[in-house]
Amino acid sequence: MPVFQALESPTFRASCELCREPGGVLVFQSAQWRVIRAEDAAFPAFYRVVWRAHVAEWSDLPAAEQAALMGVVGAVERVLRDTLAPAKINLASLGNMVPHLHWHVVARFDWDSHFPAPIWAAPQREVAPAPVTRLRVRLDELDARVARAVAALAPAA
């Protein structure tokens, strides 16, 4: 596993948890962005692509950086689709609580606790056995596939 390094940048804010901490299991880190896996028992195939510099809104990034970030989001989405055959991929950039630009990439399944509602809505059912046991691969293997896919997109150091 890579080791999280806070970005040394004038944008760093000690009060921001996504400046200070990885925000989940660190899967890959480039000079510009990192990919983490949210540790969410209900949604085990839930990744986040976090822009390393502290900016609040997607439209704060210039077009080239937006394209780089969305390229990573797309690569994570593609790995989840190819590996897990989910019912749907959900993408979101909200940041109301932590206004540091990050994209949620979540594989959804018709058996998950909230489907077809958004993951933030009220649950619709209890799921047993644990969701993680229903995925086609183990999480360490999924992380490795995500890491390989996004490594190809990392800007030269």
Place this chain on the structure above:
Amino acid sequence: MPVFQALESPTFRASCELCREPGGVLVFQSAQWRVIRAEDAAFPAFYRVVWRAHVAEWSDLPAAEQAALMGVVGAVERVLRDTLAPAKINLASLGNMVPHLHWHVVARFDWDSHFPAPIWAAPQREVAPAPVTRLRVRLDELDARVARAVAALAPAA
């Protein structure tokens, strides 16, 4: 107001409401995408950018079309920020219920019924007077600004 035209394409599905209907107040329509305003009393500044062809996932689009679509999303976001000074912009592509690619672009305010929770979560407060009366401009003016911004991005017919 523009008039909705269903896309004549082999992808058209009569069973899909976003193939068949505008999905809200039609603000602008290009050959590739349209912008509608969701009519949501709790979130009056809530737009959707709908890809006209029926595809389910964002990663189903080739890179050039992804870039075109995200350019429109960014333009709507920018108009909402510049016009309304919201607390945050929320972006999402979910499609669990209607798996026809569309992006939600929502201006959030610290006084709205759900803030800082996602709009799909449980409400946190009642809001009176009506949210629409708290915006800095009328909705017809906001629609007009959005339409102008995205018209500049429309592919040549």
